[in-house]
Amino acid sequence: MRINKSLLIVATVALSVTLAGCGIVRKNPAAEKNAAVAEVNGQVITKEEFDKSFELYKTTYESQYGPDIWSTDMDGKKFIDVIKEQVVEKLINDRLVMEDAREQGIEVADAEVDQEIKTIKDYFDDEQRYLDFLAAQNLSEEEFAAQVKQDLIIGKYRETVVEGVTVSEEDIRKYYDENPKEFKNDTVKASHILLDTREEAEDVLVKVKAGEDFGDLAEEYSVEQGAQTTKGDLGEFGYGYMVEPFEEAAFGLEEGEISDIVETQFGFHIIKVYEKTVVDPIPFEEAREDIEDMLIYYEQEEKYIEEVAKLKEQADIKIYSKNM
DSSP: OOOOOOOOOOOOOHHHHHHHHHTSSOOOHHHHHTSEEEEETTEEEEHHHHHHHHHHHHHHHHHHHOGGGGGOEETTEEHHHHHHHHHHHHHHHHHHHHHHHHHTTOOOOHHHHHHHHHHHHHHTSSHHHHHHHHHHTTOOHHHHHHHHHHHHHHHHHHHHHHTTOOOOHHHHHHHHHHOGGGGOOOEEEEEEEEESSHHHHHHHHHHHHTTOOHHHHHHHHOOSTTHHHHTTEEEEEETTSSOHHHHHHHHTSOTTOBOOOEEETTEEEEEEEEEEEOOOOOOHHHHHHHHHHHHHHHHHHHHHHHHHHHHHHHSOEEEOGGGO
């Protein structure tokens, strides 16, 4: 069963910049790394803590989207600013949870930490690869062990918050009935031609309908990156892999059929389906357990978020964006 589970600014005074350029004002690395990014009930979250956490996000996003991702606009903000806000938010939440966990007497034994680290080391196959991983994250073994211990405590805290969460049989059945595509394994093999404007798409569609080779037209006109090599070939895909308008159009075609113009956020598409496989949907009895697990997870997450929100309402929180 396939269930789809669903992205921060330095302000300086002009005089300081001028003096720094002249060498009169010198940076103090120790003071900088200990600068407060936030305060939670009087406890400081330092820039050093923030930078280490941000580096983990940075590595992940750059490996997936490349280094240019940071200048991308996201709801009127640069992506880097959005992620910085998310990082400091997580650090604040973790500090609040750890504080409440201590008050509740939630602890983790050293043996539990050692076992978790052993599991992580086993994933890397050998000690050196594990040490290389820590070095890439700018973490010492002691710092990593402290982070593992914190994560285990937060995990135990979450368990106490969400204990007893259940979902009804009615809700499980309702999800199955209202999300039929989640339980269908139909596939299509298709190609497309992507154009920037509807007018361009209309011109190319005329050529397609006149019988010109679809792949050759994709190679010549499609603005999709790599189309000159792939000739628009998308291979085989199922439900949930394409944006909704494209998916709806593709699965609405029969083998050999060509779509009218389909508009998505990427532009204007002409789609051709070469092969189509239709299979019976997964029966409710087979899907039921996975649906229950997913719905319970969502309910637990909602309850945990609500609990953290209560902690934040009662806390004294200050954020110093200039130090991010």
